[in-house]
Amino acid sequence: MRADTKQVTDPVPLHRFLAPEPETVPIAVGNFDSLGPASRADYPHRHNFYEVVLATGGTGHHVIDFTEFRLRPPQLGLITPGQVHFWRDVTGLEGRVLLFNEAFLASTPSDRHLWHRLADRSWLSLSPMQAGRISGLLAHMETEYHSRGADFVSVLRAYLHVLLVQAARVPHAGDRPVPVDRSTVVAREFVRMLSQSAHVADSVAGWATRLQVSSSYLAEAVKSATGETPGQLIRRFRIVEARRLLGSTDLTVGQISRHLGFDDPSYFCRFFRRETGSTPTGFRHGQKHQEYRNQSID
Numbered sequence: 001m002r003a004d005t006k007q008v009t010d011p012v013p014l015h016r017f018l019a020p021e022p023e024t025v026p027i028a029v030g031n032f033d034s035l036g037p038a039s040r041a042d043y044p045h046r047h048n049f050y051e052v053v054l055a056t057g058g059t060g061h062h063v064i065d066f067t068e069f070r071l072r073p074p075q076l077g078l079i080t081p082g083q084v085h086f087w088r089d090v091t092g093l094e095g096r097v098l099l100f101n102e103a104f105l106a107s108t109p110s111d112r113h114l115w116h117r118l119a120d121r122s123w124l125s126l127s128p129m130q131a132g133r134i135s136g137l138l139a140h141m142e143t144e145y146h147s148r149g150a151d152f153v154s155v156l157r158a159y160l161h162v163l164l165v166q167a168a169r170v171p172h173a174g175d176r177p178v179p180v181d182r183s184t185v186v187a188r189e190f191v192r193m194l195s196q197s198a199h200v201a202d203s204v205a206g207w208a209t210r211l212q213v214s215s216s217y218l219a220e221a222v223k224s225a226t227g228e229t230p231g232q233l234i235r236r237f238r239i240v241e242a243r244r245l246l247g248s249t250d251l252t253v254g255q256i257s258r259h260l261g262f263d264d265p266s267y268f269c270r271f272f273r274r275e276t277g278s279t280p281t282g283f284r285h286g287q288k289h290q291e292y293r294n295q296s297i298d
Contacts, residue, residue, distance in 0.1 A: 027100040027156055029142045032093055039097050044086045044248030050105075050115065052098040052163065053077035054134055060090030062123065065240065069123040074131030076124040076167060078115070082195050083122070084244045096138040100160070108157055113185070114164045116192050124170045137163045186213055187225035194237045204230045239275045242268075246284045253280045 032039050044063075053062075055075045062069045062077060064085040069075070071090065079085055081102070087093070105112040126134065141159045144152050190211060202210070207230060208218040222230045238260055245256045257268035272280050 025153065026104040027145065029096065029098045029138060029145050031096055035097050040087050040090065040093055042087050044084050046082055046084050047079065048081050049099050049101040050081060051079040053095065054138055055093065055095045056131065056135065057094030058090055058092040061088045063088055064122045072125065074126040076126055076134060078118055078122050078167065080119050080195060084248055096135065098138060098141065108161065111161050111164055113188050114168060116188055118164065118167055124167065126170065130166065130170060133166055134163060183221035184225050186211060186218065186221045190218065190222055190230065191233065194233060235275060239272065242272055242280065243283060246280055
């Protein structure tokens with residue numbers, strides 16, 4: 001399995017899985033060289049799959065949705081489908097990469113929920129002991145992937161579960177336990193679907209229908225789990241997607257407006273300015289290409 005680049009309806013280059021038939025396996029693991037140049041792409045792009053990066057060597061930066069992280073190995077990166085990211089000014093990059101798609105998580109929803117609980121921790125600094133454990137897990141996964149013994153996919157899922165638990169154990173000031181009940185599951189699924197939608201144009205009622213719940217139930221579940229209303233989250237993700245398109249494509253403001261479901265570009269401009277304090281054109285001038293970020297984390 002390898003990553004390939006396709007330009008589809010999404011104006012941001014999309015990396016997709018290509019797997020040889022008939023032994024299609026929804027996962028791939030290896031180093032940056034074995035997985036090909038797409039694994040170290042230096043242009044803004046997004047995936048339709050999940051990616052785990054263990055950086056053990058190299059200098060430069062990794063940019064994930066406007067945040068620039070300096071390479072200071074050992075570090076662990078977690079890139080969710082839909083996020084725009086790229087490597088910048090990188091030399092000597094070393095480490096392992098794990099790729100897998102939604103189907104790989106389908107039979108283990110608890111791991112999918114765990115991933116999305118970690119989604120705001122997309123770049124983690126590791127201690128040598130933590131890096132050794134995760135490196136060992138990825139090495140075992142790579143061996144299992146290539147040997148393809150009996151029930152190897154189940155073994156790979158088990159290793160992934162341990163890897164996510166290890167990542168969740170990395171100290172983080174914002175961590176807090178979240179009870180897992182039906183409303184929490186609905187809220188997490190709402191956020192997951194929002195984060196992977198390139199348009200984010202549905203109404204709250206439309207999202208409730210997709211999740212097979214009532215609008216009032218969705219509102220209560222999301223408010224309880226996140227402290228925000230579904231409408232607030234939809235607006236936030238619309239702004240995230242608008243910034244992605246302004247910073248990584250040459251689409252006009254009018255084209256971006258239509259892509260996000262706005263009938264009137266002038267209303268989109270007012271919406272963007274109200275939510276960000278900047279006009280779309282002003283944001284683009286400040287963030288285009290190498291300026292594609294809003295803060296630097298060293």
